[in-house]
Amino acid sequence: MLMTGKVVRFDEVRGYGFIAPADAGEDVFMHANDLLDEKYLYQEGREVEFFLEQGDKGPKASQIRLVHQPTAIRLPSRPAGAPEDRQAVRGAGGDGATDAARFRAELTEALLDSSGTLTADQIKQVRECVVALARKRGWIAH
Incomplete structure (x- = not known):
């Protein structure tokens, strides 16, 4: 079932975190292997869509993607204020x-x-x- 929610926390180094579903209920486990965007983008408070599955230890998210994509424009590589x-x-x-x-x-x-x-x-x-x-x-x- 496709659901939405917000990232409660995500540890880039460990590769896992949790999502609070929009329709309440218990937090859903998320793993870096299930992310469809770059993992550094999954910050606390970011809205995501995901499919809810039942994992070995409880609810688990799969095919997790950001609802709002950040712009592709990047800052210049030289230090600001050069x-x-x-x-x-x-x-x-x-x-x-x-x-x-x-x-x-x-x-x-x-x-x-x-x-x-x-x-x-x-x-x-x-x-x-x-x-x-x-x-x-x-x-x-x-």
Whole structure:
């Protein structure tokens, strides 16, 4: 039977954890061999779909997949705040408004990649706070 629930905990190293089913009931065992996505994505609170089976020791999930997939965009490999990044954000002779818009877009993508549990409103709030700080510090044009 296909069910939904949220990851209660998952230990990447040991390869197992538990899911709290959406329709209540006892937690369901999950094992890394039954994951359909990369195991590092199965963090506490992430919503999953799975098939419920009866294992030797109780309820067991199989064919576990994330309900909401994180975006495929990754952050750059160089450290954040490297001199070339600061110059690009400050404008280095470019249009400050364009640089601010680019900073805003890159920040939004970074927030989307950082956690699959942030809501759109939370992302907007964090983004506005960081953009205001960046403007105050002179990292982007006003």
